[in-house]
Amino acid sequence: MAAGLVISAPASGVGKTTLTLALARAWRNSGLRVQCFKSGPDYIDPAFHAAATGRASVNVDSWAMGRGTISHLVSRGIDADVVLAEGSMGLFDGVAARGVCGTGATADIAEMLDWPVLLVIDPSGQAQTAAAIAAGLRDYRPGVRLAGVVLNRVASPRHEALVRRALLDAGIAVFGALPRHAEISLPKRHLGLVQAEEQAEIGKLIDEAARFVAEHVDLDAVLRSAATWSPQPAASGVNVTPPGQRIALARDAAFSFVYPHMLEAWRAAGAEISTFSPLADEGPDPSADVCWLPGGYPELQAGKIAANARFRSGLRAFAETRPVHGECGGYMVLGTALTDADGIRHEMTGLLGLETSFAKRRMHLGYRLAELAAPMPGHQAGARLRGHEFHYSTIVAQPDTPLAVVHDATGAVIAETGSRRGQATGTFFHLIAEDR
Incomplete structure (x- = not known):
């Protein structure tokens, strides 16, 4: 007890x-x-x-x-x-x-x-x-x-x-x-x-x-x-499907916002996770079948990320044949450019057309319910995903095909739809669970 x-x-x-x-x-x-x-x-x-x-x-x-x-x-x-x-x-x-x-x-x-x-x-x-x-x-x-x-x-x-x-x-x-x-x-x-x-x-x-x-x-x-x-027997576990069997996960001070229950659920389902550090100029494991970039603080490290050519080229090469997904800060890094708090524009990986600015700050905060218009790693089109969004960056451009129809907790449709292009997808919300 x-x-x-x-x-x-x-x-x-x-x-x-x-x-x-x-x-x-x-x-x-x-x-x-x-x-x-x-x-x-x-x-x-x-x-x-x-x-x-x-x-x-x-x-x-x-x-x-x-x-x-x-x-x-x-x-x-x-x-x-x-x-x-x-x-x-x-x-x-x-x-x-x-x-x-x-x-x-x-x-x-x-x-x-x-x-x-x-x-x-x-x-x-x-x-x-x-x-x-x-x-x-x-x-x-x-x-x-x-x-x-x-x-x-x-x-x-x-x-x-x-x-x-x-x-x-x-x-x-x-x-x-x-x-x-x-x-x-x-x-x-x-x-x-x-x-x-x-x-x-x-x-x-x-x-x-x-x-x-x-x-x-x-x-x-x-x-x-x-x-x-004394805990009672649970009727179900976490409603999350791993995005792949072998997952290359970005993990360092700029890419660390991932819910622990998500990683545990992936491993419990048999997935293997290998980590790499974009800040150390590392690319994803070439043997992985999917790459996942969590959120974090890329807006504080934008200059370093832009200068890390091995990371950027490695991620681009990976995305030619396998899916890459980014959440919030990870989504921003998949985009074309990120403007930092000083107004300096830094080139990102360019896998998506998204461009964001931390110089024009506005808080985006709240629960999100997304219905996928197209597949993303681990989830099919039509899946209803529950997550949460919290960032201060604004969208300068979001030209790619929307990934989902996204609602806030009141049911209102919001502009942060996520994007998809080729093998790359991204969302501003952090995934918590899938409705089933």
Whole structure:
């Protein structure tokens, strides 16, 4: 039996990830086996979870996945002592229209698993009002249970005392209060946290966060508040077909946004994955039968990618006889050119006519449901794919044949249709699952 707990908050940016990592590492250091998950379409946080626990973390998503898939993914915690699901945005934040089994809200996962929610509250600029917010979250949805609260970034002992008294008067447990502590702040950039693999000192940072949280939070009380949980047999696995038997996967700091459950599903279906680094001027494995370029930060590395002739020529040669697919940043690199934040235009691989600009920034964010007009690796024409789009680049030109009709979560058709030309295809959304 494991102890299951959801870490959530009223909003983004209040410290959910830091607290999740600190709790996971502190409990691991005490000898417990800890398994983490990420609720929602965040492809960065699972790598931090793995760094904290030593165990792979995956995403669970009520908009894109069915209950059977979520149960299948969560069942990896069967041998753990503690299982933590880190939420995204605020506890009840999701889209307006339901997807497969929910709106993508963290509350969906909490109710589905029947795990209580540990709230992270940042009372900056307020005092007793923090209790009103916590009480409102507690009472908003009957099927969601509140375990208690950890306060973050309290300004002073007097501030903490005011907030604590109000929470206790509202019948809400307070497990601890964290003063501001710059040493455990995780660095950020435009798409979220700087990736774990890019931070050489990530282990030390997590250790310091664990030490700090253990000093200010009653870890035993938090653990006692968790639900006793035993995973149920899953009716189905992940609805994903591998794009090929031998997959050449671009993998480095510019090409790293791929959901862990996708790679696991490919391998579980018998596919073999070989990685290569475009930033190291490497091309795809010539023995592979498909090449996949995930998203990442090519807009920060556009000059280097443009200068890496072996990568570009190797990818072009590969695409003459075998399929190549790109997601988001990978799609941009398959295009003709990418203009960086300084307005400098860099030539990309030219397998597609797409041209994008990071100088003209506009956020594109949200779930996507695509119906393929033509095949792409792993999926036939007519397939309905669920994914998520998040980038700041704008389309300068998208002249090729559209790959799909793409809708947002409200059902509205969007302009980011993806493209196809010859053996090359690309989308701006990151694939999560296929409707079946």
